[in-house]
Amino acid sequence: MKQEKGGTMEKSLSTDRTRLRRLPDRGSHDRDAIHRILDEALVCHVGFEAEGQPYVIPTLYGRVGDHLYLHGSAASRMLGRLEKGIPVCVTVTLLDGLVLARSAFHHSVNYRSVVVLGRAELVASEGEKLLALRAISEHVVPGRWAEVREPNEREMRVTSVLRIPLLEASAKVRVGPPKDDEEDLSIPVWAGVLPLETLPGEPVPDETVKQTAPVPGYVRGYRRPR
Amino acid sequence: MKQEKGGTMEKSLSTDRTRLRRLPDRGSHDRDAIHRILDEALVCHVGFEAEGQPYVIPTLYGRVGDHLYLHGSAASRMLGRLEKGIPVCVTVTLLDGLVLARSAFHHSVNYRSVVVLGRAELVASEGEKLLALRAISEHVVPGRWAEVREPNEREMRVTSVLRIPLLEASAKVRVGPPKDDEEDLSIPVWAGVLPLETLPGEPVPDETVKQTAPVPGYVRGYRRPR
Numbered sequence: 058m059k060q061e062k063g064g065t066m067e068k069s070l071s072t073d074r075t076r077l078r079r080l081p082d083r084g085s086h087d088r089d090a091i092h093r094i095l096d097e098a099l100v101c102h103v104g105f106e107a108e109g110q111p112y113v114i115p116t117l118y119g120r121v122g123d124h125l126y127l128h129g130s131a132a133s134r135m136l137g138r139l140e141k142g143i144p145v146c147v148t149v150t151l152l153d154g155l156v157l158a159r160s161a162f163h164h165s166v167n168y169r170s171v172v173v174l175g176r177a178e179l180v181a182s183e184g185e186k187l188l189a190l191r192a193i194s195e196h197v198v199p200g201r202w203a204e205v206r207e208p209n210e211r212e213m214r215v216t217s218v219l220r221i222p223l224l225e226a227s228a229k230v231r232v233g234p235p236k237d238d239e240e241d242l243s244i245p246v247w248a249g250v251l252p253l254e255t256l257p258g259e260p261v262p263d264e265t266v267k268q269t270a271p272v273p274g275y276v277r278g279y280r281r282p283r
Numbered sequence: 284m285k286q287e288k289g290g291t292m293e294k295s296l297s298t299d300r301t302r303l304r305r306l307p308d309r310g311s312h313d314r315d316a317i318h319r320i321l322d323e324a325l326v327c328h329v330g331f332e333a334e335g336q337p338y339v340i341p342t343l344y345g346r347v348g349d350h351l352y353l354h355g356s357a358a359s360r361m362l363g364r365l366e367k368g369i370p371v372c373v374t375v376t377l378l379d380g381l382v383l384a385r386s387a388f389h390h391s392v393n394y395r396s397v398v399v400l401g402r403a404e405l406v407a408s409e410g411e412k413l414l415a416l417r418a419i420s421e422h423v424v425p426g427r428w429a430e431v432r433e434p435n436e437r438e439m440r441v442t443s444v445l446r447i448p449l450l451e452a453s454a455k456v457r458v459g460p461p462k463d464d465e466e467d468l469s470i471p472v473w474a475g476v477l478p479l480e481t482l483p484g485e486p487v488p489d490e491t492v493k494q495t496a497p498v499p500g501y502v503r504g505y506r507r508p509r
Contacts, residue, residue, distance in 0.1 A: 099392075110400060113372045113398065150328070155424055157502065160438075161428060164423070168326075205387050206388075209388075234491065247499055252486075255479055256481075257477050260478075261476045261477075263476075265474075271473065272475075276477050279381075
């Protein structure tokens, strides 16, 4: 991805609605950049309206090609609304660092975010539903699905899966150092970037039963893909 | 905050709209729990509607008592919409860990989230505007504001600040180990929680000018409040 130092850029998959007007659009339709951000982030924030009130709800997701998948209880209010095909917005944000300038005004954050607009469809086919659940699981903890018990008939029945096509999406990225005004460069305060990263701590074994299985490599060496 | 092991709980500041129906409501109106989550998180996701389409946009924020403050360019499309007083939802999410169960179905995440519903008001008074900008700065990097150049008249003019009262808000929290079905406990796969935390890396000095100031303590020892 071409990136400007200390600047914001944007990538989009089509349409005027997903282009944020105040920022230059470089490399629109950059599907790969959008996919990479979606694949690295863990949680998305889903926006929808109900009775004139917007709601924003965090949830896990998975991506298969040009589709996002959401899942949850079949009794979920959010999924119940979304499966009616109302307009939805799915946003993911990776916070990469704090940008400390010499002036309060030029403080910023480095981040990568994707905004997806569309409508969700309920996944009816059992085959696609299972693939989607596997994709969500593998998105969160790659390697886990093969080791655990797959969903049984009852669990599949009480789980809803929704599919959102990645037709309208845009990415916004800020990278690099602070951009101070020339006349502020002599202010004798440290300036730069404090990188931030989401990192795993020590795995905490469930003590419900005595465990003999070792901590798996995909847990021990857990990292988000970059 | 009272917490159940391996369970989800909810705290709310008033109203039926902010209570998620599928989950038990323990300790409603727990203002402190809501404030703590808001104070620890860095980025919020702001949901609003424009021409029938919901949008969810990540942004920084600050809290002063029972108000959230958002800021941005006076030319920002989002702030321009919000200052009209349309319904808004502000959500923050802290992802605390991955919950690995013996069955795919019982996988989950530990998290703390707050959903705020309301309407934003444009902050007109210069005094409150400056206090809000200071609160946002101190929310992100406590200690920074006192060291940097404060906004000048032009910067204040091109910056909009919005205030959202914390009247309707709810917190949702999951903590603890996986909750497997009894009959799955003998499946010989490791189960437990992989904690996640957002941590700082090595500060990267801006090389625009040679810096003599040392990396400040509030950068070197940066941690979110818990």
